[in-house]
Amino acid sequence: MSTRIADLDPGGAPLLGEPLPVEFANTRYAVRGVPQEGLAEPEHLAAWLRDIAPRLAGPPSDTALLAVDAADLAAALDLRECVAALLRATMTDTAPAADVATRLNAYTRAAPHWRELTWPTASTRTEAAPIAAVLAELASATIDLVTGPDRAELRPCHGPGCVLHFVKNNPRREWCSAGCGNRARVARHYQRTKNAPRI
Template structure:
């Protein structure tokens, strides 16, 4: 869960034909994104509303995580979306660690009637939505970057793609079939253009 959550989070920077698009462009965009991911973030989508300050903090965290992902994929190339404007590695690392530590968590065993027991991770103390959601995202980034999937982390090399992905099989080169098709079409065009 945590690797897909953090990849979805950093993929709020996407590209279309006109260039990079930011799904978290404003507090409204953040509210929509959090509502779509509420179960993973431990937020009540019915009451969550992002503030401008929360938006600023979350976007700063996203950029810090993107800086760490750029370092993780090196010596390969980083995402072209923002590689030239990412914060410095050390300050990004400090921000992610401090954010993850801002809301201590504890496991809780839940055992509903006629179901298997399951563990949930909950804040160990009361925390506001902003701190809780940023701590969850920072912790997910730490899980990805310190876990076994880090070595399979890639920036998609397809033209105009700015996404990071986890390489799921040895022959996978792109984040999606659409990007693979676009890359092949681009290669075909370049070969025939120069012929």
């Protein structure tokens, strides 16, 4: 029986509606403070790309997703490491390691692209392999994020044990998700009641 794209195991990485570079960095996450790898297998990468496809300018075909292999996964993990380093550097207002920008730029150069009119719409075209094209798009989106107006709004989640990031789109937002906010409130309540004097 052949594998269907809809049946691919997503690996558990959360999708929270953040900008794609943040979503990509967040594929390394934590459950109750225990680090988890959302892209442990090529199948996980293919499923994650399937799930973000509607947000991509040049989404890969089902055939390309079913062909994701260990080399594609290794490239994606290397790019994710660059993206995470750039997000951390941006949030802490520090410079990333010297090779991070060089590695990220290699991904953007690997898939030159152009727009073509396909009346009555336009589409993005490239001669790069499908997964290389997606990685180039993620690398370009990272450059836009860390150099654009949202850079000042990048935040780490303050939820207990959470390692995710988000773009603060509301002045009161301090967590990546409502679940982390609830856990933080429960933890604060526990600390207050634990330390309260007994009558």
